[in-house]
Amino acid sequence: xxxxxxxxxxxxxxxxxxxxxxxxxxxxxxxxxxxxxxxxxxxxxxxxxxxxxxxxxxxxxxxxxxxxxxxxxxxxxxxxxxxxxxxxxxxxxxxxxxxxxxxxxxxxxxxxxxxxxxxxxxxxxxxxxxxxxxxxxxxxxxxxxxxxxxxxxxxxxxxxxxxxxxxxxxxxxxxxxxxxxxxxxxxxxxxxxxxxxxxxxxxxxxxxxxxxxxxxxxxxxxxxxxxxxxxxxxxxxxxxxxxxxxxxxxxxxxxxxx
Amino acid sequence: xxxxxxxxxxxxxxxxxxxxxxxxxxxxxxxxxxxxxxxxxxxxxxxxxxxxxxxxxxxxxxxxxxxxxxxxxxxxxxxxxxxxxxxxxxxxx
Numbered sequence: 001x002x003x004x005x006x007x008x009x010x011x012x013x014x015x016x017x018x019x020x021x022x023x024x025x026x027x028x029x030x031x032x033x034x035x036x037x038x039x040x041x042x043x044x045x046x047x048x049x050x051x052x053x054x055x056x057x058x059x060x061x062x063x064x065x066x067x068x069x070x071x072x073x074x075x076x077x078x079x080x081x082x083x084x085x086x087x088x089x090x091x092x093x094x095x096x097x098x099x100x101x102x103x104x105x106x107x108x109x110x111x112x113x114x115x116x117x118x119x120x121x122x123x124x125x126x127x128x129x130x131x132x133x134x135x136x137x138x139x140x141x142x143x144x145x146x147x148x149x150x151x152x153x154x155x156x157x158x159x160x161x162x163x164x165x166x167x168x169x170x171x172x173x174x175x176x177x178x179x180x181x182x183x184x185x186x187x188x189x190x191x192x193x194x195x196x197x198x199x200x201x202x203x204x205x206x207x208x209x210x211x212x213x214x215x216x217x218x219x220x221x222x223x224x225x226x227x228x229x230x231x232x233x234x235x236x237x238x239x240x241x242x243x244x245x246x247x248x249x250x251x252x253x254x255x256x257x258x
Numbered sequence: 259x260x261x262x263x264x265x266x267x268x269x270x271x272x273x274x275x276x277x278x279x280x281x282x283x284x285x286x287x288x289x290x291x292x293x294x295x296x297x298x299x300x301x302x303x304x305x306x307x308x309x310x311x312x313x314x315x316x317x318x319x320x321x322x323x324x325x326x327x328x329x330x331x332x333x334x335x336x337x338x339x340x341x342x343x344x345x346x347x348x349x350x351x
Contacts, residue, residue: 024303027302
């Protein structure tokens, strides 16, 4: 397993973060018995992709950045390498215009925190080859992930439903109908959600959520997807959710790592 | 409130310290046999905070098979775990 990031500081923090997350996974009974942990290497350039069997792209949710990276990575991988985009909203076939072998690109939306959430949303683009889907399925089997394959549209299923709902939940708080705490309590206590929409927003990262909502708004024209003022204010203030220690709620250092 | 003070504590001292910690973090009161993660209680993600707290405050290292939610379910089970790990450490070392 090789982790590539342009930010050396992020790579330095990754080992401690992964160690912490592995312990959380143990605590939650999400680690199989008798399986040794894999080896992690890190790099600040994409050159290791030449040796990879699967490459997973999980950068900022912006079309221009993803398109450029998928082009660069796709020209360096061996033919037959599965190229996965972890996009939450951008149609896979739009991104498939950039790597030289578009049939090797497939969308796989891992949910946060990925070490605890076992089901992933797989997006088959118009040009995704059956053998690419099969190879991805083999990887997901090794990772003990279940998958649901869906068609290629902005936001697919999970983001298309969840992100406008979270945006509405923020509007409810913005309009003074209820506090963030109360909105979450109602969605958990009355409607059976595992986590309330505003704690979920903090977990996703409010900046990531705004990026995803912008993609959805541009591509669907749905006004519910236009990021609301309170969400934008929090991002501008640097309150990005769990990772920064504060969003709609505040978080201890331990929670920031999870 | 330094680690050596707590390391010398017995079961009662650990229980008192943990209840103080829980009350400061949750602004609710807790008994030593209350299931912290039962309906209406703490989120299971809070368990990792308890792990880190026990390690920092009570000078133990919680690894491998001891990382089970059942060990953190009540204040009493956590105090039992701390005492057992200290004894194991003393025996091993």
